[in-house]
Amino acid sequence: MNSGIGKEILCESSSHPLKETSRSVGSLGFLYESEVRAWSMNDFSFSYKVHSSEILGRVLLNSPSMLDFDQREMFCFYLYPPTVNTMKVFRKQVVYVVDISASMQGRPLENVKVALQAALSKLSPADSFNVIAFNGKSLLFSSSMVPVGKESIGKAAQWIDQNFVAEGSTNISLPLNQAIEMLLNDGDSIPLVFLITDGSVEDEREICEALRGQLMKRGLSAPRISTFGIGLYCNHYxxxxxxxxxxxxxxxxxxxxxxxxxxxxLLNGTSSVILADLKIEALENLNSFELYPCYLPDLLSSRPLIVSGRFIGTCPDSVKVSGTLEDSSNFVVDVKVQKAKDFPLERVFARRQIEAITVNAWFSGSKQLEEMVVKLSMQTGVPSEYTNLIFVENKKEKQTSKLEAVDEKASDQLNVKKIIYLRALGVGFGNLKATADNLPVEAAEPKLHETSEMVFAAASSLCGKLCDTCCCMCFIQFCSRFNDRCAVTLAQLCTALACFECFSFCCEVCGECN
Known part of the structure; x- marks a missing residue:
């Protein structure tokens, strides 16, 4: 691990036991010693801080390789907040916009209520807040912003318990506009909107377009909008x-x-703004400048700010980063620019870049941006919405199958003997029908048979004999609408048959390896 800043790293927590193998200023090395058979099935997480009493930053540069389809220079810009609480956070005006449509019934809405009430209890007495619940219509806790106090927080908690009832459809535009109109920046506070939803709506592009125009008119005083998506039916892009x-x-x-x-x-971390309205002056003067994400967010006390991008031109040895502090004074820091020797930027930020371009491809409908995502996915091996991971067995004898990222449209042109598609690794662009039908969040969670799509593909020849017009997956889902026991029985039967076929397939591969 290399912070890239040349300052001491403070390790905070780790989900797995790690052995420290090396330590120097700004970098650490660890080893996970467990044998492969004893590896944990839990997600790996590791948190750390860079020890500093002031804001630190750096710009890392990296030239593209000869095989890179994008020959523009790469950069990474980051700012670390001080670990010592020497900087005051901005006073906040916060509006929580919460989806209470019928699909939020049960645990999703209960979990949201727990997190929301915890966030309300942590607001400062100098802050103000409001809560908007929405489905086909919107319900407001108050017609205007409410000062934070023990009494107002108590009333809000009671109002949430009474009005957070999951029913109705989903309309995001109305409550979002109400929240933005309610926030009037008074100069020394940060207006914040938190949108929480599990659904997708038809006018999403229109919402983004109207919102962009509205926020541009309000300039730097425009509200900051943070979003939280629940499940796979909402459009995360x-x-x-x-x-x-x-x-x-x-x-x-x-x-x-x-x-x-x-x-x-999200609610607590993004509410602690210490530096707002950031600008990177020198980079904006380059011949060509592309940033991921396209707009700079504020610097928070709880996490570093990291953005990456591409440019054409000559970058200076240092750049000036400016922003506004809590007391409305201007803050300027010189950030050093250096070549990234030990940082493969194209690999580290591949996922970030793919997601940022996919967002813009969805919004603009640009086929050119979609093709760029495909090229970047193929180049870095990171899956995207427009590519699939597949197992490919070549026609050449005694050559094992291998994992490749390929364009889905080009897969039928490969000179191969066998292609096995893995389950799609993208999150999709929302499901309007599921939202309209108010299907619950858990209905979209991967089921056991869905996570073994490769196994079913191996047994597809057997399933094809049973049904020429639909696969065993479709047949199981069809039957599940009539009888759950029938679905379970068929799933177990098909899984058993698939395992026999998959076992035969694995024997062939292992035989070739030997």
């Missing part, structure tokens, strides 16, 4: 676009168990 336009942050929970913790982290 729409929510990312909203967060980019609103210079806010985005997060998501794809399973019920992580909703409360991830939402509470």
């Amino acid at each position: 729409f929510l990312q676009m909203l967060a980019q336009i609103g210079r806010g942050y985005y997060d998501a929970a794809y399973d019920l168990d992580s909703i409360s913790s991830r939402l509470e982290r």
Whole structure:
């Protein structure tokens, strides 16, 4: 691990036991010693801080390789907040916009209520807030912003318990506009909007377009918009676009168990702004300059600010970064520019760049941007919405199968004997029908048979004999609408048959390896 800043790294927590193998100023090395058979099935997480009493930053440069389809120079810009609480956070005006449509019934809405009430309890007495619940219509806790106090927080908690009832459809435009109109920046506070939803709507592009024009008119005093998506039915790229336009942050929970913790982290973390209205002066004067994300968010006390991008031109040895502090004074810091010797920027930020370009491709409908995502995905090996991961067995004898990222449209042109598609790794662009039908969040969570799509593909020849017009997956889902026991029985039967076929396939591969 290399912070790139040349300052001491403070390790905070790790989900797995790690052995420290090396330590120097600004970098650490660790080893996970468990044998492969004893590896944990839990997600790996590691948190750290860079020790400093002031704001630190750096710009890292990297030249593209000869095989890179984009020959523009790469850069990474980051700012670390001080670990010592020497800087005051901005006073806040916060509006929480929460989806209470019928699909939020049960655990999703209960988890949101827990996180929201925890966030309300942590607001400062100098802040003000409001809550808007929406489905086909909107319900307001108050017609105007409410000062934070023990009595107002108590009333808000009681109002949430009474009015957060999951029913109706989904209309995002109305409550979002109400929240923005309610926030009037008075100069020494940060207006914040948090949108929480599990659904997708038809007018998403129109919402983004109207919002962009509205926020541009209000300039630097425009509200910051952060978004949180729940499940796989909402359009996460729409929510990312909203967060980019609103210079806010985005997060998501794809399973019920992580909703409360991830939402509470977003609500609390993005509320601690210490430096607002950031500008990178020198980079903006380059011949060509592309930033991911396209707008700079504020610097928070709880996390570093990291953006990456491409440019054409000559970058100076240092750049000036300016912003506004809590007391409305101007803040300027000189950030050193250096070549990234030990940082493969094209690999480190591949996922960030792919998601940013995909967001813009969705918003603009640009086929050119989609093709750029495909090229970047193929080049870096990072899956995208427009590419699939597949197993390919070549026609050449005694050559094992291998994993490749390929364009889905070009897969039928490969000179191969066998192609096995893995389950799609993208999150998709929302599901309007599921939202209109108010399907619950858990209905979209991956099922056991869905996570083994490769196994079913191996047994597709057997399934094809049973049904020429639909695969076993479709047949199981069809039957599940009539009888759950029938679906379970068929799933077990097909899984058993698939395992026999997959075992035969694995024997062939292992035989070739030997």
